[in-house]
Every structure is written in structure tokens, then in C-alpha cells.
Amino acid sequence: MGQENNIIEVWNEAVKDLQKHVSESTFSTWILPLEPQYFDENCFVLHTGQAFAANLLRKNHYQEMLKAVKQATGRDLEVKIIFDEELAKKISKKEKAKYNTKEEFDTPAKLRYDSLTQMQSSNLNLKYKFENFVVGSNNKLAYVAAQTVAKNPGTKYNPLYIYGGPGLGKTHLMQAIGHYIIKNRTDLKVLFITAEEFVNDVVNALARGDEKTKNMNKFRKKYREVDVLLIDDIQLIAGKARTEEEVFNTFNTLHGAGKQIVITSDRTPKEIPSLSDRLVSRFEWGLMADIQVPDVETRMAILQNLAKDTNLEVPNNIIEFLATVYANNIRELEGAFNRVTAYASINEMPMTIDNVKKIINYNEKEKSYTFEGIVDEVASYYNISIKDIKGTGRCAKVSEARQVAIYLCRELTKQSFPVIGEFFEKKHTTILYSYDKIKEDLILNKSLSHSVESIINRICK
Numbered sequence: 001m002g003q004e005n006n007i008i009e010v011w012n013e014a015v016k017d018l019q020k021h022v023s024e025s026t027f028s029t030w031i032l033p034l035e036p037q038y039f040d041e042n043c044f045v046l047h048t049g050q051a052f053a054a055n056l057l058r059k060n061h062y063q064e065m066l067k068a069v070k071q072a073t074g075r076d077l078e079v080k081i082i083f084d085e086e087l088a089k090k091i092s093k094k095e096k097a098k099y100n101t102k103e104e105f106d107t108p109a110k111l112r113y114d115s116l117t118q119m120q121s122s123n124l125n126l127k128y129k130f131e132n133f134v135v136g137s138n139n140k141l142a143y144v145a146a147q148t149v150a151k152n153p154g155t156k157y158n159p160l161y162i163y164g165g166p167g168l169g170k171t172h173l174m175q176a177i178g179h180y181i182i183k184n185r186t187d188l189k190v191l192f193i194t195a196e197e198f199v200n201d202v203v204n205a206l207a208r209g210d211e212k213t214k215n216m217n218k219f220r221k222k223y224r225e226v227d228v229l230l231i232d233d234i235q236l237i238a239g240k241a242r243t244e245e246e247v248f249n250t251f252n253t254l255h256g257a258g259k260q261i262v263i264t265s266d267r268t269p270k271e272i273p274s275l276s277d278r279l280v281s282r283f284e285w286g287l288m289a290d291i292q293v294p295d296v297e298t299r300m301a302i303l304q305n306l307a308k309d310t311n312l313e314v315p316n317n318i319i320e321f322l323a324t325v326y327a328n329n330i331r332e333l334e335g336a337f338n339r340v341t342a343y344a345s346i347n348e349m350p351m352t353i354d355n356v357k358k359i360i361n362y363n364e365k366e367k368s369y370t371f372e373g374i375v376d377e378v379a380s381y382y383n384i385s386i387k388d389i390k391g392t393g394r395c396a397k398v399s400e401a402r403q404v405a406i407y408l409c410r411e412l413t414k415q416s417f418p419v420i421g422e423f424f425e426k427k428h429t430t431i432l433y434s435y436d437k438i439k440e441d442l443i444l445n446k447s448l449s450h451s452v453e454s455i456i457n458r459i460c461k
């Protein structure tokens with residue numbers, strides 16, 4: 001099953017590339033009906049049920065096909081196109097059946113055709129599926145919510161709002177919803193978009209003066225005719241009034257029509273500066289689910305999962321080492337893992353801790369920052385106790401120390417405000433207030449900025 005999925009995905013990638021390089025009629029008549037059969041390190045085999053297709057494609061489009069397969073597999077493979085009589089018979093039977101039964105959706109070719117067109121218009125990345133998302137206590141709620149939404153789009157948790165620090169799997173989970181729906185509901189149109197692209201679309205539509213109305217209509221059609229809208233990193237629309245207005249209108253139209261909306265952000269709606277109240281309240285209508293930093297076991301499970309896809313034996317102590325060093329961001333954890341495995345395999349280097357340290361430029365100073373470590377240094381700098389910092393005392397020195405600790409926890413770990421709030425046992429609005437206050441005061445208050453700098457130097461020592 002995994003193998004089969006895999007070849008279909010690889011072929012879908014190649015097809016996407018081919019579509020750009022052949023005419024539309026060649027594409028729909030000859031390329032789309034091809035059935036990927038198998039591939040190994042030497043060749044990629046396709047079956048056709050059309051008697052002329054093999055010759056025609058070999059003669060006229062072979063170079064494009066080689067390139068597309070190379071693009072999708074990363075390898076120079078020979079492409080073989082085989083005329084398959086069995087397949088020809090199967091297709092002609094289905095063609096006949098198509099007009100009087102609903103069974104057409106069950107034929108693999110048709111399904112693939114639909115999934116493919118759906119895939120292309122959806123903007124999704126094939127890597128981000130539920131199958132390769134590791135579930136831990138840090139993302140369980142968001143995962144379960146995402147699955148619920150994927151299985152019942154538009155009926156529960158609308159919108160689903162997923163938030164958390166960078167590199168923790170928000171985009172992955174959001175796209176997994178899209179893939180699941182495309183695979184299981186060929187009738188639904190899915191669109192993934194980053195808030196940045198949305199902003200650009202608004203700006204472009206408004207830019208050309210005389211065609212403004214036409215452009216705006218086109219823009220609205222694009223976003224309002226989908227069944228599932230996935231908007232990534234919504235915090236980026238903050239302060240852009242026209243974009244906010246369009247998000248508001250799009251939201252209302254889709255939500256009113258029972259269409260699913262999924263939003264991600266690095267913070268809660270309330271924490272997005274200057275986001276209008278009406279948007280804040282709408283984003284809070286459905287379910288808000290946060291993703292936190294995974295514990296070390298989950299980080300190791302993520303690496304074990306990646307290791308399965310390489311043909312290298314990655315020793316457990318290396319997995320544990322990397323999972324310990326990269327504590328706050330899975331993107332960085334993955335990046336380090338990829339560097340290590342690539343380097344080790346190219347240079348045929350044994351994977352020892354010493355070698356790995358060299359490859360990742362490991363430097364004891366660059367250890368991940370922990371809340372405890374930060375609070376410790378702040379307490380010792382101000383010469384007060386950790387208990388004071390985490391307490392509620394309001395004397396000036398203690399207040400400042402607490403706010404500096406909160407500020408540094410956010411700056412150095414990039415953790416979300418609610419997570420920091422949990423650590424300090426304070427409401428996240430308090431955390432947000434402290435963070436903003438220090439950030440602002442640092443601009444004018446020389447003595448404060450001196451203190452903060454000294455503390456950072458100590459923490460990073």
C-alpha cells in the first residue's frame with residue numbers, strides 16, 4: 001500500500017511538471033491516462049491503454065518525460081511506456097459503464113485524474129500528510145481537531161484555529177487536512193494559501209486602477225468558490241486594513257455557506273496587534289488549538305520516522321543527541337538531521353557523537369535556552385530568588401526582574417505566550433503586557449538595556 005501510494009505521488013509530481021511543458025491537448029489526451037506501474041533505480045514504467053500513445057510520446061515528448069521523472073525522483077531514470085492490452089480492455093469497459101452508473105468515481109484513472117486536478121489547484125505540499133505527522137502530548141489536541149475537521153469539513157470546529165511557535169508543525173497539520181479531504185472527497189475544492197499571498201493578491205487586485213472592479217471580482221471568485229480554505233500564518237495580515245476587510249468578507253461568505261476554514265498563526269487572535277475586534281471574535285468562533293514544544297520522546301520519534309526514509313542506520317544515541325540539542329523547533333531539528341545523514345552518507349563517515357558535533361557546528365554555548373535557565377540568570381543578576389520572580393510581589397525591582405525574565409523567555413525560546421504563561425503561572429495577557437513593556441522600554445531606558453544585555457551575555461556564556 002505504501003509503495004503504491006508512493007509511486008502515484010511520484011508520478012503526480014512528474015505530471016505536474018509535464019503539464020507545464022506540453023500542450024493542453026497532449027496533456028489531457030496522452031499524459032493523464034498513463035498508469036504508473038513501478039519504478040526502481042534504473043527505470044520508471046508506465047502503462048498505457050491507448051495503442052498509439054507509447055510511440056507518439058516516445059517520438060515527440062520523450063525528453064520532457066525524462067526531465068519530469070527526474071524532477072520527481074531526483075534520479076536519471078529511463079522511462080518505459082508499455083502498451084497494455086488488459087488495461088485497454090479495462091478502460092473501454094469503464095468508458096461504457098461510465099454513462100449509466102455512478103461507478104466512474106471508483107475507477108483508479110478517474111480518481112487519480114480528479115485528485116490530480118484537485119491537487120494542482122490546492123497548492124498543497126505532498127510532504128505534509130497525517131501519515132507522517134508524529135503525535136505527542138504537545139500537539140494531541142490540534143491533531144485530533146484537525147482529523148475531525150478533515151473527516152467532517154464545514155460541520156464542526158469552524159474555523160479551526162491552530163497556533164504555536166515557529167517550526168512546530170502548524171503548516172504540516174493544516175496541509176494534512178487538505179490532503180485528507182482531497183483523497184476522500186473528490187467533490188470538494190481545497191485551497192491552501194499563506195496570508196502573505198493573500199495580502200499580495202489584494203494589493204494586486206487593487207493596483208490596476210481601471211480594471212479594479214474586474215480584478216476584485218476575480219479575486220473574490222478565487223477565494224469564495226472553495227469548499228475548504230486554509231490560510232497559513234494569519235498574523236501577517238495585521239494592520240493591513242484592506243486585506244483585513246477582504247478576509248472578513250471571505251470569512252463571512254464561506255462560513256455562512258457552511259464551508260470549512262482553517263487558520264494558523266504564531267499566536268492567539270487577541271495577541272495579534274491591531275487585529276480588528278470583529279476578526280478576533282470570528283477567529284474564536286470555532287476551536288482554538290495550540291501546539292507546544294514537543295517533549296524529548298516526541299522529538300526522538302520524529303527523527304526515528306525520518307530515519308526510516310533514509311537507507312542509513314542512524315544509531316539511537318545520535319537520535320537522542322540531536323533531539324536534546326534541538327529542543328524548540330522541529331524545522332531546525334529536521335534540518336540538522338538531514339545535514340547529518342547527508343554528510344555521513346556522502347563522506348562515508350561513521351555516525352559518532354564527535355562527528356555529528358562537527359557536522360552541526362555544535363558548540364556548547366549554543367545549547368537551547370530553557371525557561372529555568374533564563375529565570376535562574378535573571379534572578380541572580382537582580383539578586384532575588386526564583387520564587388520572587390515567579391511570585392506576585394510588586395516592588396519595583398522584583399517587577400522589573402519578572403518582566404525581563406518573561407521578555408527573555410519569549411525572545412530566546414520563541415515560545416507562545418500561553419506556554420510562557422503556564423510556566424510563570426500567569427494569564428497570558430499578563431505575559432503579553434510584560435513582554436511589550438520591556439520591548440518598548442528598551443528603546444529609551446539605557447540602564448534597562450544595559451541590564452538585559454548583561455543577562456543575555458551571562459545566559460549565552
Ligand code: ADP
Pocket residue numbers: 128132133134135139164165166167168169170171172173302330331334
Ligand atoms: P510551522 O508551520 O509551525 O512553522 P511546519 O509545519 O512548517 O511548522 O513544520 C516544520 C517542519 O517540522 C516540517 O518539515 C514538518 O514536516 C516537521 N514537523 C513538525 N511537526 C511534526 C510532527 N509532529 N511530526 C512530524 N514532522 C513534523
Ligand code: MG
Pocket residue numbers: 170171172232233
Ligand atoms: Mg508554517
